[in-house]
Amino acid sequence: MRRSVQDPNFQWKAVLKAEQIAAGEKVLAPEYTKDADRKKMALEDPKLTEELAKKDEDLIKKINENIKITSTDPPERWTSVKDLPTRETEFLHRHDTVWEYGFYEPPLEKMDRNHLMLREALEILRIRIATEGDLAQFTPSDQKEKMYRELEEHPATKRVDQKKLDLLWKYFRPFVSKKDEVVARKEDYNALLDYASGVPTEEEYTDTLVNIKNFKMEELRQKLLRPLTEEEERLQIETSKVKDFFDSEMKRLDERSKKLKELEAAGTAKLKESLKAQDEQAFREYEEKMGQRPKPSQVKEK
Numbered sequence: 001m002r003r004s005v006q007d008p009n010f011q012w013k014a015v016l017k018a019e020q021i022a023a024g025e026k027v028l029a030p031e032y033t034k035d036a037d038r039k040k041m042a043l044e045d046p047k048l049t050e051e052l053a054k055k056d057e058d059l060i061k062k063i064n065e066n067i068k069i070t071s072t073d074p075p076e077r078w079t080s081v082k083d084l085p086t087r088e089t090e091f092l093h094r095h096d097t098v099w100e101y102g103f104y105e106p107p108l109e110k111m112d113r114n115h116l117m118l119r120e121a122l123e124i125l126r127i128r129i130a131t132e133g134d135l136a137q138f139t140p141s142d143q144k145e146k147m148y149r150e151l152e153e154h155p156a157t158k159r160v161d162q163k164k165l166d167l168l169w170k171y172f173r174p175f176v177s178k179k180d181e182v183v184a185r186k187e188d189y190n191a192l193l194d195y196a197s198g199v200p201t202e203e204e205y206t207d208t209l210v211n212i213k214n215f216k217m218e219e220l221r222q223k224l225l226r227p228l229t230e231e232e233e234r235l236q237i238e239t240s241k242v243k244d245f246f247d248s249e250m251k252r253l254d255e256r257s258k259k260l261k262e263l264e265a266a267g268t269a270k271l272k273e274s275l276k277a278q279d280e281q282a283f284r285e286y287e288e289k290m291g292q293r294p295k296p297s298q299v300k301e302k
Helices: 008-023 033-044 046-053 057-066 087-092 118-131 141-153 155-159 162-172 186-197 202-225 230-292 296-301
Strands: none
Touching (some): 118 155
8 A cells, every 4th residue: 555645754754855965865766567577687797797897998099189078067048138128227218219120329439430320311311202203393402502511421321332322212212103193172072972972051041042932022922912711700700809808807907916916015004004993902902901900009008
C-alpha cells in the first residue's frame, strides 16, 4: 500500500529531502526496469569492470596534446533599457521630445554623405512639386523664387549628389489626381431637389394662395347673390327671432341686476339701523338692572 501524504513521517522525510536538494544534492531521474537490470548485469561482469578500471595512458597523452579546453563565463545577455509603456513610465516621460515621424533624428553633422532623413526627403519633394510638378502653374512667381532659395540652402542638397536627388524625384515624386466635375450652386441644387420632391416654389405658393382667396371670395359672392329657398328663409326668420329674444333677455337681466344691487344696499342700511337700536335697548336694560342693585354700604348696615 502506498503511504498517505498526510503521514507525519512521510512529510518530515519530504522536508529533509527538499533541504538536501536545495543544498546541492543531485536527484537522478528514475530508470526503466530494463535499464536497471542491464546496469546491474554490467556491474556484476568482471571483464567490463576491469575494462572500466583500466587507464589508457596513450589515449590520455593524445588528448592532452591535441585538445585544449578553455572555459569562460557565458556572455551577459543584452537587455533593453527602454521602459515598457505603463502608466508610471508615461508620467516619467511626459516631458520628452515628441518626434515628428516617431523616431529620433541624428544631428546633421553626424549624417553620412548621400544619406537622407525622411523629413528632408519630404521637404525636397514638396518644394519640387510646387516649382516643377503639377502644382507649378498654381504657385505664384515670388513664392517660386523663395522656394528655389530654400532648396539651394537646404542641408540635404549640399550633402547628397544631384543625380541621386533627381532619381528620388523620378521614382518617388508625388502626383496630383485630376478629374472633371460639374459644380452647381447650392441654391440651384436645393431648388432642383425641391422640384423633384414636389415642393412648390415661393412664387407658386403665393399664386396658389391668391387663387384660393379669389375662389373663396367668388364662392361667397355667388352664395350671397343667390335667392334664398323657403327652408333658408324660415331658418333666417327663426334666427332673427332667437337673436331678438336673446337681446331682450340680456336687457331684462341687466335691469334686474341693477335693482338687486339697490335692494341689497338699502337692506344693508336698514339692517345696520336695527342692530344699532337693539344694542341701545340692551344697554339701557343693563343700566336699569345695575341701578336697582344695592350699594355695598347698604348691605353692611343691614
